[in-house]
Amino acid sequence: MLIKEDNTEIKKKLDYNVEKIRSDFPILSQLVHGKPLVYLDNAATTQKPLHVLHSLENYYYKQNANIHRGVHALSQEATEAFESARIKVKKFINALGKNEIIFTKGTTESINLVAQTYCRKVLKEGDDIIISEMEHHSNIVPWQLICEEKKANLKVIPIDDNGELIIEEFEKLISEKTKLVSVVYASNSLGTVNPVKEIINIAHSYNVPVLLDAAQAVNHLNIDVQDLDCDFLAFSGHKLYGPTGIGILYGKVNHLENMPPYQGGGDMISRVTFQKTTYNELPHKFEAGTPNIAGAIGLGAAIDYVTYVGLDKIAAYENYLLEYATEKISTLKGLRIIGTSKNKISVLSFVLENVHPHDVGTFLDFEGVAIRTGHHCTQPVMDRFKIPATSRASFGMYNTIEEVDILYNGLKKILEVFA
């Protein structure tokens, strides 16, 4: 059993210096309600290391200019920094080319982009789009909007009691009417890592493209879009220790080329006359207006930092935290874990008998512990498990075993107060 083992031994085995990593995150060394901050809301957003903060500061101190147009020195420097961030993203997810990497505001905008361009073009009345029961609202509503407009149908792959997709049901849903499958790589409310390769293989046997919502997967799993063979992949910078307001849409070049533009404006055009406008080449065709230049550079810096620490090491360490936390809090009477798949990212959702998640959240806040409570923008998942909400602790690369113990002790206290 993990709990009984000597943690220092395990830490040594993992070759992971969490104290050194923590020193790179200045925000962590503060008190909340007089207690040291225990930040366990990483699935909502991660904290940013100094390396990212410095990259933002450096950009605004020394490089700020608009990109792609100026002939002056700063503009060229800013352009180079922005475009080198794109190359970092390309390498990070092993895309074939940098023209397959589109900067967006975040995962939500990436998904909306595909719905409003790809689906607007290919979707006909009576067609199907397939999603799953564990999707975040941002991977439900964009499809509902376009399905309503095109009189198409949204079909949903159900989940089982462990919070895993029922693949046999997916095989029943998919048909020649299916125009796109869009599923979450790793669930934000259950933690489940879905068998996305299997899903992609099945979909491709029907010539159906697949979009992966990788918002929660990107900071935990090594993503290789060529190996996965996904058609689209969306994620956000801020869940990867980067800034908010920047995200990525990866798309296979043949799809992107055939898609109409998303928004009109500067940077996405090649030539504009009042009679006819020709669009810029990829990826700029989908990047109308001045982008979040600093955000892109910050995301590039976050990728550098995560690569430097090592995504495999981070994942192994987070798995260890999850396993320890799961085992420990499971001993609490009246606690039920929601999402019990064997293959999970470090997300731990739970409900306490007789204590509402919001009360849990407020109590833990006074212990310095930040967790998320509510439906986590996955109301269908709550309905599936017949619960109004859950409490969710989610671990990042800087969390510690001691912090899990603080969470456990906090929960114990709550159970006493509400007994």
Added chain:
Amino acid sequence: MQQELRELYQQVILDHNKSPRNFRKIENPTYFLEGYNPLCGDNITIYLLVDENNLIKDISFQGSGCAISKASASLMTSMIKGKTVDEAKKIFEKFHHLITAKVDEEVNLEELGKLAVFSGVREFPARVKCASLAWHTMIGALEGKGEKVSTE
């Protein structure tokens, strides 16, 4: 427990959370309305039995929510039963002032009676909606925003 937390979760609130009063459905209510807080998924349905003199003869609730929203609904029903509709609205105004007043503002706790246990809520802006859900729902029901059940 720390001071602010103890003020929010007073014993009376914990008691009402554990054993809520009037937690039942009224068959053939004069008014009922489901109140919903989309932020947290809390939902509370208020049932009212009002006679021809605008006297609230019975009031009850059902639903799910946090300790603050459940205790608030429970205490509200105990407080409002036997009052007239106008009196109920006046109590709501006082209660609303209590939970939304500025932290340093003085509030007359005496005239609030048992409801004074919610004085800690104003320290927690994120929880004001929890405390007020049942009340807003009751007012909405009385103002006929919900389904008025015909007695004919």
